[in-house]
Every structure is written in structure tokens, then in C-alpha cells.
Amino acid sequence: MSTAMEAMFAGRIHQDGHALRRTTLRHTNLTDPALGICLWRLGGERFRAAAVAWGPIGGPYKLAVAGEPRNRDLYFSALLPFAADLCKRIRRVAATQVARQRGRHTDYLPADALQIVVPNRTTVAALGLLGRYLAYLSDRGGVAPDPALVEAGKHLRFYARHARVPGQALLVPLDRLLAEHWATLLSPFEQANLAAVDAQIDPPRGVHAFDSGFAAEASARIGPEPTEDIDRITDELLARFNEARGGATEPATIGPLIAPIEAHYRRLVDPVWALMARVVDRERALPAAPSVPRRFEVDREAFGRRVDWVTGGGRYRTTDTPRQAAMTLRRLEEPLARYEAEKAIEDPAAMVPYLLDGEAVRGVVASLNDQYRVRFRVKAVRRAIIALDTDDPVILPLGKKLWWTATAHDHHWEVQDVTANGAGSRITLMLYAAPTPARLPGVGDRITFSVLHTSSDGYRLPPPQNPPWTHTSAAPPAPPEPIDAGDGDPPAAAVDGATLPDPGVYA
């Protein structure tokens, strides 16, 4: 992040009254239509989805409302249609496979993957917790939980974990998507409110982005964590519901009683659903960056592998071993570096921060010598030398490795010399590979070099099977276990904060 860039954005947005694009391309795959999920929890209850809405983005949604989500029977009964539908969609998408040829090896991966779109990162975390809860359920009273709940739990857990992979598009939190694509007057803390970000991007006519964002922030409720005003209403409705059902959990009794709670959550979901559709529509209109299909292929591969494993009854650890943790870290770091590189190389707007921070240089090729010879060990080899005249003065150490953005997947160039040249600098660079036409710019071309590249840094050996004692815990991590003990306990009574001397202690 370039501070000059952020300051420039803040100044111009304040002056112009609307948000500015950070990118000229869309760097996230958006399928049409993705599956939207909008969740509302009961306050403070991390595992209790009081309402789940799901359906195609831009289309109608289905709503699952438990009534009393702290009652296991009611909760699972309400979640079942959602779980079954999710499993069905995932299996259906994974069923169509295409062959992929890599050298002499052919593998098969799903032709598509089910993309899930949620309003914010908090919903990603909420789905992950819900997935953890459902993925390993214990029997209750000798009755095994419905397999669809368990399978859906495992899928949700995978989606939430995969959401950490930079550039992935299996689970897209829209607040993050907007923060990557737009600059607003909102600080990172405030960008968690999707409605406020959207209102700054597209304020009503004659309204400044700040005022529009503030109005949205003050009035919009996005979830999944409810605000006080929402749960005051929920509390009243729930009290009436629980009194009327008198402990009953049968659908025949519950059905007629649940309508007011359902209507309450429908009022909350409707605006969020419309907001999600509007945001996705706007971002989808932007052309996709060239690397988007490659990243989605990686997603499809992970999706296919996971679905095969889960539908075959496979289990995953809930706590990584030290070796797994090291491998996970690497799996997250490498995509991050590549994602950042691809974004900046393909998108001129995303390259600007690197130019400002001195990690990239742009200029006109003043001369090219592709017959230059250097002695490499024992024999002289042909190399290419170019002189690049930059618009701005640059400071680069000799020997610095840079990649031309047109060949960022290929060999690097090295800085041989930097001299002052009018208002800018003249940089002499040498290509560290045999000069071929594809590797060489033309004289007079305006080109960009940067520290970013998309080639692999080499094959990395897997970590040893037996980690050294410094990375070995005293006890191996516990195998996956149910976490539902106590979920059938009587729910805690709601407490009005106004009746407490210091309600802040429960924040």
C-alpha cells in the first residue's frame, strides 16, 4: 500500500464526492449466478444461525428460520433444507468433469465450482463456525444426525478455510471484493459495513459519498451479528413463540407459530439480498483480468478434491499438526505473492502503488543491444542490454532484479547502471537469458519493469515427515471430535442492558 496513493484517493474523493476505482479490471471470478448466502445469528451465539437465506444472486431466496435456534431439534430441523440443498448443488456442479492434460499426465477436475457469495467477512467466519459445528455431530438419544447436515458442515468448513487463499473465488465476501476494487473515504475499520461502502461508491444524485455512506451505516443492518434494536424485537417474538409452543418441536405445532419470526428476518434479509445483487452486478460489468480463469481453475481443483473426499466419507483434522501448519502457511504465501504480481502486471491502476514505492519503473526504451556478449563461467554468451529513460528520477541498487511486465513469467533483468537523465533517470538493464524476440521490447516502446514476477521460485521440498523437536508439540493434536456437548442445555434468558449497572462488561 502506497501512502501517497491512499492520500491522493482521500483528497480526490473528498473533493469529487464519489469513490474511485482502485483497479481497471475485475480480479475475482464471478459466476452467473453464484449462490448467495445471508446469515443472521442470535446475539452472542456464535453457532446459532437464527435465519439463513440462500438462493441465486439476483433471484429469489429461500429462508430457513428455526424460531428458537438454541433448541437443537428446532435448529437442525430448520437447517436441514438449507443443508440438503447446498449438498445437492455442490454434488451436481462437481459431477461434470473435464480432462486436463499436463505433460503426459491427465487428470480430471470439475468443469465448474459452486461459488458462494456472502455480504462480508464476518459471514465467512460465521459459516466456518457453523460448518465446524455440523461437520462432526454426536448422536443424541441414539439418533444419528441427518447425514445432509454433516456433509453440509464439512463443505462449509472447507469453503471458510479456502476463503483465506488470496485471490480465490469459491467464497466471495463482498466487503473484501469492494475494498479491493474501490477506494472510499472509509477507513479499513469502517469498510466492514457493506452498505456504507456501496453507498460511497454509488451515492444518490447530489449527495456526497460521505453523507451517503453515513446514512447507510446508520440505518442498514447487514448481519450476521444482530444489533441491539434487532434483538429486542427478536426477544419479544421469541418469548411469544416459546410460550405458544410450550416445549413442542413438531413441525405441525411450530409451523403456524413461526410466521412472525420469519417475517421479522425477511424484513432484515430483503435489503441485504438486494444490496448483494447490486454489488455483484456492478462488479461483474467490469472486464475480468486475464489471470482470473487460472485462479478459478485452482479453485476448481481444490473444490473437486474436497468434494470427492467428503462424499467418500473422508474426515479432516480440525487442528493442524506443526507440519500441516507449515505447509498451509506456504500454500497461503505463494498464492498471495502470485496474486499481487498478476494483479499489478495486468492492471495499470494496480501497478501505480509499486511505481510510487520504487518497486517498479516505467519509461521509454532508448536503445537496445541484443548482441552484447558477457563471459559466463568459461564461455562468452549473448545477452541483451537496454537503456530505459524514465519520467521520474529513480533510485535502484546495481544488481537489482527486475521483470519486464510482458515477460513476468520468464527470466529477470538486472540493473547495470543508473544515471541522471533530464528530469528522470536512464537505467541500463541486462537480460539474464538468451535474447529472443519475445523477450525483447522495441526501441521507443513505453514499458514497465517491476520486482513482481509470476514464475515459481523453484521447486520446494516438502517439510520432513518428522519435524525437529523445536516444531513438535508435547501431544499430537486431537482428532476431529464433536463440539456439540451442551448444545441441548436450556437457553440463557435474554437480559436488557438497561437493567445492568455496567452492561459494557459483556461487550
Next chain:
Amino acid sequence: MHACPTAAVAFAARVDTNRVLTGTTLEMPFGQSPFAIGRGVAFEALLRRHGHAELRRVLTEGLGVDFSQAGIENLREGYQPNTTGLKLRASVTRSRMAEIIASPAEPVVLDGAVLRADVGGLPAFFEADEMAIGVGGEIVVGENKSWPVVDGRPTDEDALGSALDQAATYVLLGRRTLDDAGVDPDRVSSNAVLVTPRNTGLTAVLHRQNVDGRVRRIERLLSAVPHVADIATSVPADVTFDVAADTSLPEQERVDAFAEVSDRLGRVYEPASCLSSCGFAWACRQCAFATGDPALSGGVVARALPGVVSLSRVAELSHGAPASAVEAPVAGPLARAGRLYDEAVPVPAPRRRRPA
């Protein structure tokens, strides 16, 4: 606890920042779900039920010391719910802590211990959930939280950070309390205890975490709080929050009154900390927008713009306006940022806006 003059004056004058702008559109929505509060109350009640049986179990399992026969003194009961009660509880806490260090034979738990601190020269009282004392004569600070831990990880990392900050504050104040009593302050352990529910139920589990780094940070923060006496001498006598807090007045009058007061006193708006804790945050943000304060977009932007007075000026400089001598260090990068951005992003066509 930061360097905002408006917040400091409100603190010195014992003004509740959450109430000043009540009823206006700038009132901060800090209210909590009754279910969330109910969960917190229920978890604490569970720990205290049947003679603190659950608390004894979790301390025994977590600290490796038998607390089944420990003396547990509940300082929440038997004292008035006011400043007098807090003073008495702080006094009892202090003497009990000294006694425990002097005779460390049996484990003891002070439930609802109150620690006194001077914040900006004013007395303030902090209530710790538990101060558990092990048989070794070491005092271990404990805090209860109702968010669950699953697979050894918190379900809310921000909440974990806040809870550890809270525990670190008690460690610091506990050490000061012992120091005042002439006892070695290092007898308060650096390893604080968090008691949280495990998994989906409310079964308690104990976690220990070293909070030394946080203790040092909180010590710095507390020492940076401006002294009330200094504030009192520097604040004009006619500065008051009364007009802003007067609910009988029209909203605009109250908001204007607040803006005038904060303009006179000065403010330090920092989105992340202000919006999560200060009742003036939205009002200060509004003032920051009105004046084009670079702090509006966060500390990173504000710190990048020394010498530039407003966001409007930032915009001008980004379009290549001539800079003054003070602005010169940042004018170059801003102009370059603007030029490169204009090259990269073509001027958009007029957008179809939503109707107002």
C-alpha cells in the same frame, strides 16, 4: 485513554460521552443484544453456582492446584453499588492481596476484586472477575468471557485481544497495589487466565497467556493520559457539553454546539479506536469531514500528510498545484500519484446515479 483533548476534557469533567448526543443521528449505536448480555450473565452465574463449583473445577484443572477447598470471597456482595462501595472493595482487595502473599498456604480466590488507579490524576476503579491466588503465593489475574473457544482457538480474535488487554490492565494495577503495600509487585503473575466456554455449550475451560507486552503498552497509555489539573487550567471556563447534551434543543443546535466545543478544545480522530469506544466518534467524524481533516480516512493517510491542512488541498496537489514550502515534501509524491493514476484510469463516463 488517548491524547484526544475533547475526550480528555469529557473524562476530566466526568461526562459520559455515550450520553451527550443521545437522541441525535450522531448517537453511537453501542447497545448490545439482550441475548449476548444474557449469555454473559448466564456464564458468570454458572461459574458461581453451588459455591463456585464450576469455577473451582476449572481453576483446579487449568492451574494444576486443588481449588476444591479454596476460600472464595465474593466482593460483589455486601457492598453498596456506588463509589463508596468500590472504595471499600478496593481497600479489602488490597489487604487481602497482602495477606495472601504473607501466608501463601492455601489457594484463595477474590471474586470481583476491585483495583484502584489514578487516571490523569483522577481515581478510577477497575473490577476484575477473579484474582486467583495459587498456593505458591503467586497472584494470578483472571477474566471471564462468554465467547467460546473451539479446537483451542478463539471464535473471535478481536474479542480475545480486548480480553487480554483487560487482564493486562489488572496485572498492572495489581502490581501497583502490591507495590503501594510494600510487597514485591512481581508476585502478580505475567500469565493471565481467561475462563471461557468450550465449544457450543457453556462448559468452562481455562487458558493462560503471557501478557507482559500488553502490560508495558497499557502502562505507557495510562501515563500518556493528560493530567486533569492541567486540562482544567487550560480549558476556558465557558466550555461546556451542556448544550450538546440538552435533549430539549433541536438536533442541529446540539450538533453545532458539540462541533464548537470540540473545535475549541481540539480533537484527535482515529477511526479504529474512536469508533469502537467513544460516544463522540460519529460527531468527530462529521467535524473531520466538514473541515477536510486528513484523519477522516485513518491514521495512515493523516501521517502521510505533514504540513497539508486539508483534503481539498491534497486533491489540488494531486492535480499538480504549486506547493508551499511546508507542503513541498509531500507535494511531489502526491502529484506523481495523481499523474500515474490519471494515466492508468481513464476518466469515467458520467455515471447513472440512483435518484436521491
